[in-house]
Amino acid sequence: MTDRSEDDLSYDGWGVVAASAVGVYVSFASVFVYTFGIFLKPLTETFGWSRQSASAAFGVAAMSIAIASPFLGRLFDRYGPRRVILPCLTVFGLGFASLAALTGNLWQFYATFAVLGLVGNGTAQMAYSRAVSTWFDRHRGLALALMMCGGAVGAMTLPPVAQWLIGALGWRGAAIALGVGALIIGLPVVAAFVRERPAAGGGHSAPHSAGATLAEALGSRGFWILVVVLFFASIAQNGAVTHLAALLTDRGVSAASAAAALSVMGGASLAGRLITGWLIDRYFAAHVSFVLLVMAAAGVFILAGADTFAAGALGAALIGFGMGGEADVIPFLLSRYYGLHSFATLYGLTWTAYAFAGAIGPVVMGKAFDATGSYEALLSQLSVGLLAVAALMLVAPRYR
Numbered sequence: 582m583t584d585r586s587e588d589d590l591s592y593d594g595w596g597v598v599a600a601s602a603v604g605v606y607v608s609f610a611s612v613f614v615y616t617f618g619i620f621l622k623p624l625t626e627t628f629g630w631s632r633q634s635a636s637a638a639f640g641v642a643a644m645s646i647a648i649a650s651p652f653l654g655r656l657f658d659r660y661g662p663r664r665v666i667l668p669c670l671t672v673f674g675l676g677f678a679s680l681a682a683l684t685g686n687l688w689q690f691y692a693t694f695a696v697l698g699l700v701g702n703g704t705a706q707m708a709y710s711r712a713v714s715t716w717f718d719r720h721r722g723l724a725l726a727l728m729m730c731g732g733a734v735g736a737m738t739l740p741p742v743a744q745w746l747i748g749a750l751g752w753r754g755a756a757i758a759l760g761v762g763a764l765i766i767g768l769p770v771v772a773a774f775v776r777e778r779p780a781a782g783g784g785h786s787a788p789h790s791a792g793a794t795l796a797e798a799l800g801s802r803g804f805w806i807l808v809v810v811l812f813f814a815s816i817a818q819n820g821a822v823t824h825l826a827a828l829l830t831d832r833g834v835s836a837a838s839a840a841a842a843l844s845v846m847g848g849a850s851l852a853g854r855l856i857t858g859w860l861i862d863r864y865f866a867a868h869v870s871f872v873l874l875v876m877a878a879a880g881v882f883i884l885a886g887a888d889t890f891a892a893g894a895l896g897a898a899l900i901g902f903g904m905g906g907e908a909d910v911i912p913f914l915l916s917r918y919y920g921l922h923s924f925a926t927l928y929g930l931t932w933t934a935y936a937f938a939g940a941i942g943p944v945v946m947g948k949a950f951d952a953t954g955s956y957e958a959l960l961s962q963l964s965v966g967l968l969a970v971a972a973l974m975l976v977a978p979r980y981r
Contacts, residue, residue, distance in 0.1 A: 587720045593778075594716030598724050600774030601709035602731035604666065607763040608708075609673055609701030611735025613642070614819075615847065616743040616759065618826040619840060620680075623752040628685040632827065636947035638687075638694040639823055643940035645698025647933045653703050654929025658922075661777050662712045669703025670767050672696065678760025681753035702932055704767070706732060710912040711925045715778040719862070721916065726858020726909045733854055733905055736847025740826075744840040792920015798927050803918050803978045807911060811931055812938045813970040814874060817881050817963040818904045820942030822846070825884070825897060828956050832888040842890060846897035850905030857906030861913050867977035870910045874971035877903030878964045885960035917980040 586592045605611065617639055625635050656665045676697045683690055702708065706729050717724040739759075746755035798804050825846070829839040853873065860869045880899025887893040915927050949959040 587717055592716075594713070594724065596774055597716055597776065598713055598727050600770050601713055601728040602734075603770045604670075604704070604709055604767055604775060605706050605729060605731030606735045607674075607767040608670075608704040608706075608732070608735075609646075609697060610705035611732050611739055612677060612759055612763055613673075613697060613701065614822065615736045615739045615843060618823050618843065619740055619743040619747065620752055620756075621823070621827055622830070622836075623747060624683075624690075627752070628683075630687065631947070631951055632824075633944065633947035633951045634687060635690075636823060636943040638690050639819075639943045640940035641691045642694040642698035642701065643819070643936040643938075645695045645936075646701045647936035647940070649699045650702045650707065650929035650932035650936065651926060652929070654707065654925035654927070654932075657708065657711050657925035657929075662708055663771060663775050665703050666708045666771050666775065667768065669700040669708070670771065671764065672700045673704050674760045674764035674767070676700075676760070677763065678757045680756035680760075683753075698936075702929065706908065706912075707925065707928050707932055709775065710928060711921065712775055712777050714912070714916050714921060714924065722861035722866070722909065722913050723858040725912055726854045729854050729905075729908050730851055732908070733847050733851030733901075736850050736901065737844045738847070740840040740843035740847070741837075744836065792922035792924070793918075795923045795926055798919045798923060799930075801918070801978075803914070803980075804927065806973050806977050807914060807931055808934045810870070810874070810970050810973055811911065812934045813966055814877065814904065814907065815935045815938035816942040816945070817967045818877065818900060818942070819939040820946040820963065821881055821884055821896075821900055821960065823943040824946045824950070824956060825893070827950075828884070829887065829890070829893045834888075834890050834893060838890045839893070842893045842897045845894040846901035849898035849901035853902035853905035854909050857909045861910060865979065866910050866914050866917070867974045870907060870914075870977075871971050871974040873903040873906040873910070874967060874974065875903070877907070878967035878971065881960055881967060882964035885957045885964065914977075914980070918978075 621635055625632060676693060679693060709728055710725060713724050713728050714721060743755055746758050825843055826839040829842060830836055857869060876899050880896045883892060884896030887896050911931060912928055916924055919927060946956060946959060950956055
């Protein structure tokens with residue numbers, strides 16, 4: 582296939598992108614991340630847990646992701662996506678549904694989240710990025726953006742869906758519905774359509790072996806810039822996302838409006854991913870990343886003082902646009918800097934940094950609230966830190 586075939590809507594790669602977007606929609610990155618804040622208050626009210634204790638479960642899942650991601654990446658590079666995604670998605674869907682059986686024992690809550698984290702990146706965008714990248718060169722940025730739009734649509738639709746399900750079925754019934762729904766939607770789509778680009782003239786998967794070795798990439802400046810940026814951005818993003826609904830309802834915003842603010846974040850993330858995908862195919866992706874991170878920092882700062890739906894939605898929109906676009910930039914830069922030889926393994930290592938920080942952010946937010954009754958001071962500090970790491974993207978190396 583030639584580069585020109587990427588311009589054809591009948592090109593098989595676009596079908597892989599569409600199927601991958603559906604997979605991301607029902608993944609850990611959507612179903613788990615964007616509904617956790619909706620489940621947070623009902624869980625703490627049912628069992629009498631503090632917000633810090635409940636938020637620590639998110640940290641447990643993030644730590645599991647951090648440990649498992651490089652190993653999952655190695656499996657993707659060696660065996661391809663489908664053979665890894667299908668069992669991971671099965672465990673994730675059943676595990677999420679099993680939250681309905683929670684008791685008041687925190688260890689059970691943490692253990693369930695640990696299992697969800699171990700398979701999480703076997704269901705999320707990391708799982709699909711290698712497959713999509715093998716199909717595209719000239720339009721790789723746009724293809725990755727469209728794939729990740731599944732997560733943005735999840736951010737828009739899943740919070741109000743989860744809120745409605747909790748109101749109609751209780752939080753236990755909502756957990757079953759979301760977990761089983763992920764299986765019913767995701768498994769047949771992945772099994773039928775997600776695959777790497779075939780080798781020319783044959784039916785077997787192409788090796789896609791061009792690019793830097795793992796050791797070469799780990800010895801480069803560009804890789805560690807990406808790791809540092811992701812680490813600090815993740816603290817701010819995950820801290821804000823997981824506590825957004827609680828923050829707004831504490832300040833007098835209704836639960837429905839707080840869920841709507843999360844949906845606004847998802848809509849902005851969708852726009853950010855699409856626009857960023859178009860931009861990074863045309864402009865130096867690291868400079869695009871700088872602008873996105875500045876927008877996210879502004880959103881965190883606005884959220885620090887938000888006491889109305891309008892202010893909360895504006896802060897959420899800026900965070901969603903900036904971090905949604907940033908999700909496009911990382912796999913794109915990895916593929917441009919280092920090729921596809923160790924792409925998924927390197928992506929897994931960046932996810933380790935992202936997930937370790939993701940474990941820190943929600944817990945620190947919960948601790949700040951339990952200690953002071955407010956999130957304001959911490960969010961202001963996080964916005965300044967995010968601006969500082971954004972500057973690193975201005976000194977990132979050029980790719981060929």
